[in-house]
Amino acid sequence: MPIVNRIAEFAPDMKAWRRHLHMHPELGLECYGTAAFVVEQLRSFGVTEIHEGLAESGVVAVIEGQGEGPVTGLRADMDALPMTEETGLEYASTVPGKMHACGHDGHTSMLLGAAKYLAETRNFAGRAVLIFQPAEETIGGGRIMVEEGLMDRFGVEEVYAIHTDPFSKLGMLRTTPGPIMASVDDFEITVTGRGGHAAHPESCRDPIPCALAIGQALSALVSREVAALDQLVVSLTQVHAGSAMNVVPGTAYLAGTVRSLDPGVRAHAEERIAQIVAGQAASAGLTAELQYHKSYPPTVNHAAQAAFAAEVARGVATEVVDDLPPEMGSEDFSYMLEARPGAFLFLGQGEGPSVHHPEFDFNDEAAPYGASFFARLIETRHRLRP
Template identity: 60%
Template structure:
């Protein structure tokens, strides 16, 4: 691994930042302590401008190089997850029921490491826009930052981001041009019937039977209403109803997720789900209502920017440590909003063996942080080389 020497020199400092952030996780847009910590570090580094309070607790900071040039955006997410930590680390979360189970503490640290190096060396012509965003896990903070105008306000022309990947070779990079991760939607279905005694179902209108019928029909969308080679996932993940074995309840609730890449497939799912709910209600003599929420769009890498970023990854990690045609997956990511606004690329950085993301035993691998910081730094220096003679 070709970690930049200067970044390797403050690797222990980066570990200390990461573990501090790990101990103090915050949810959604309420990343106040995290943003304050980030802002304090950026001031210490001597960046040129710090703009806090974007999307409530997001920050954009600018580092200017040697002369005029383009503006490259580098993004890290800051929020944690509502999970009780089970790592037994001496730096474990001090907040009950909240932990960094996805490595956003490490992502923030990698970008801070790149910021420290770039603010010291400024071996580039142009400007780096450091984007620290809240609410990636829930709330679409990346989309809110775009809506609040960061791309135009700071003149950002292209954007890049990294995400750690447990279970993938430590220090290896993987990505793909074009669609990388799916769009994600959520659906809620409320069924209202007439409750009654479990021994007298003829006097009730059973929402449980209706809910079961609706769920079974929804599962037929994937198997009977779409082309098998078009990626689609529909998962019913919650059914809540009832209170006792001898009571037919009055209501039932169904919840789940939809993952797509093609907007036509997404529209088909929305239409079929509405038709199913509208038809099943009268069929079972109950009222049924669908609330379909369109969330993050698909994460789509710009092919040229992806090829460039993969080349930088090879410089940092070595040719045999980069896969640039890894294919797409059904997870989702709100960096998609930034990639809709500007060309760029999203890459995964292997973290080696360990607990998977979103598990209570997960912990970010501090050994890969200098590599991620070096990737960001080399990307900037290669994309915006300083003008000769300056």
């Protein structure tokens, strides 16, 4: 078995922790109950240096090894999603409208498993810095923790994280050097005309044709303005206008998301969306307001650290992929990778419902692989010298 034997022995503990967290999901920065549970477990493991209240409810635990050595950060996100669970499981969410649909309950349990092992064995030099982060799904708790001085305060030199993957087989670890996930920006467009009776459109300034023209032009950004290998996604996800069959509305609303892997492509998309909105509105004799919300940057692995993580993974995983094509989802671990060298990996949990699906559930059989990876990463990078 590739996983660490001692960690395999307390796999039932990780399952119990994870299912407790699954039943009690919390959103955004308000992961206070989750944080309290994490702190309680850490103290039971004998971890004595625990810092609370980073990014409102984040927790950082420092486990001292034997003597001087490196300082490595390991991160898990704790927050859930504003969704109604439809799994029907006996440990399903007890909080209406909230569920762990992205595996963060599993991430937290895996890092707790690694903490239990590292606190028990201390078979490493230096310090392991365990980061339990809120608000990955919303405003970027990772960004807030970095802005609050996380890396400097705890002397973190490198930082690593893993995310569950319901699209690959159990125990597989996948990563790549360079971009592994995309940036994310969102936009809202309000086109304003003059409403009136639909039987007399000549007396109105109809915003709907202009909104449709904007939507068509946005689709051409990807196919006609960006090289095929420079990945860009522009998805129009909301179109709202009108309230009755016989009324020309005064406004039309559009919204969507922009994903890219390259800062130059990202900037080009933002610039062109602004030009398209202004130009289409001007040609129709209307006004249009664009609100462009820049969010997480691309998640970019550092080459040396991605190679190191893949090498560690080969000792614990069922299979390792070290040249994973990047995907267009996003992650606020990107802020930590901007602050320090490190790597982000995906951990296979076996195929099942996608993350962000109301029937998603983290596979507890994956937890020993993730905890073993974290533990071996520390023991390898912080190897004790004879």
